[in-house]
Amino acid sequence: EQGDLKLRVRALETERAFxxxxxxxxxxxx
Known part of the structure; x- marks a missing residue:
């Protein structure tokens, strides 16, 4: 669960940066 949350946050940050x-x-x- 914790790892999934981190993965989602990283994906969101990547999308914002892009x-x-x-x-x-x-x-x-x-």
Whole structure:
């Protein structure tokens, strides 16, 4: 259970980081 929670939190952090990178690339590209 604890490991599953950590895995979910890590996936959420990865998704947020990916969205931030995508937003930065969009800003730089335009």
């Amino acid at each position: 969205k931030r990178v995508a937003a930065v690339q969009r800003t730089v590209g335009s």
